[in-house]
Amino acid sequence: MTAADRDPRPEHRIRERALALGFEACGFARLEPIEAMRHYEAWIAAGMHGGMDWLAQTDARARRADPARVLAGAASVVCVALHHDPSRDALRDARVGRIARYAAGDDYHALMKEKLGQLERFVMDEALPGSHALWYSDTGAILERGWAERAGLGWTGKHSGLLTIDRGSWFLLGELLVDAELDAPPAAPRDHCGTCVRCLEVCPTGAIVAPYQVDARRCISYLTIEHRGVVPRELRAAIGDWIFGCDLCQEVCPWNRFATPAREARLLARPLEGWSLERFLSLDEAGFAALFAGSPVRRTGRDGFLRNVCIALGNRGEAAAAPALERALRADPDWLVRAHAAWALGALAAAHPALASKVEPALGEARSFDPSAAVREEAGVALAQPSFVPSTQPSPPST
DSSP states (O other), X not given: OOHHHHOOOHHHHHHXXXXXXXXSEEEEEEOOOOHHHHHHHHHHHTTTTTTOGGGGOHHXXXXXXXXXXXXXXXXXXXXXXXXXXXXXXXXXXXXXXEEOGGGSSSOHHHHHHHHHHHHHHHIIIIISTTOOEEEESSSSXXXXXXXXXXXXXXXEOTTSSEEBTTTBTOEXXXXXXXXXXXXXXXXXXXXXXXXXXXXXXXXXXXXXXXXTEEOGGGOHHIIIIIOOSOOOHHHHHHHTTEXXXXXXXXXXXXXXXXXXXXXXXXXXXXXXXXXXXXXXXTOOHHHHHHHTTTSGGGGGHHHHHHHHHHHHHHHHTOGGGHHHHHHHHHHOSOHHHHHHHHHHHHHHXXXXXXXXXXXXXXXXXXXXXXXXXXXXXXXXXXXXXXXXXXXXXXXXXXX
């Protein structure tokens, strides 16, 4: 006899099935107004969502405030957590730059669809026959962290992510909306951040503008994934060699010392053997799509990804990267890539003044002849650096 057979309550049966499917935690909440919605509205009003205009749309905000607009008659939400790999491979990072841990393996959306779909069917067919359920995982107008907090899965940390005492923050969230009442007394998770401000202090762009408040417009994750177009020049150096997302605020969190390894192999980092930042610049559209098939990295598109690669190469400051960046500046079909390649060459010349004379011809051609005004501007800014400006000191007198 299974535990589910001994305890017929639907909440128990749903939790047991969720854990059997590989989720590490499962909780329940009644669909009532939550404080997270007030914080969300204030965040939108302050413009901190940046270019993610879909978050501010009236209809989307209404659905977040009232999930019954998403699933008619919705009365409860089932919240689950799935661990991803908390480790890093330093040698891999040295070759290809840093990718946020959650995105280093296969796309978690597909994995969540599979697991939540099974849980959804179990709820409708067995745990609550005749009910209706609808799953979500970063795929719709759902306040995921707010509902997970209400369901007792953790508390919102000062970096605005969900934290738990026994799992840290290396996990993904998913939800099931259900049109049936579940036993879910309101959870009141205790905030265990205390006086710690490590996440605020480590953020190189100052995106965590106050405890529990992140300005996406300065966040490395936003800049390298959601942001379209040119990355603000004043923020590029702070991005370092992150080419997709950022984990810094989680890496310094003391609670993550309790994080456990992922049980789902598909969330482990892809090795990307044979690839490097420089080699990424040779990818065409088809090559990019093939290399990152089934990966969250495809979200940036080739142009956004190679933009990030150029910034990473400029920040690493390795002279050996100059030839690959020159080729990108002269021949890449996308103006966004060429613009950031120009910036990166300028950064390399600043780090290695002897390199200036070698990269100056490519930058000069771009400043004068590139069809994109943005590329011409970036090349001009690069060439205005002291490494390229001829000396104005008088020549020593002849003897």
